[in-house]
Amino acid sequence: MAKGKRTYVWFYSEETGNLVHVTNINKKNFWPGEKLSLRKYNKITKKHEVLKMKEIKKG
Numbered sequence: 001m002a003k004g005k006r007t008y009v010w011f012y013s014e015e016t017g018n019l020v021h022v023t024n025i026n027k028k029n030f031w032p033g034e035k036l037s038l039r040k041y042n043k044i045t046k047k048h049e050v051l052k053m054k055e056i057k058k059g
Helices: none
Strands: 006-013 019-026 037-042 047-055
Touching (some): 006 037
Antiparallel strands (some): 006 019, 006 047
């Protein structure tokens, strides 16, 4: 069976190290090893901060 085009990723906080956001991305839009960073609101620290991407390993 063929692999899907989308994969799930975690976004974790650089300041606290906690998992903040989970979403899926299209693998076709990223080069291997390329990391995405987002600026989103963290409820724990109660401020906006940069979140780094970490791919979820399935299986």
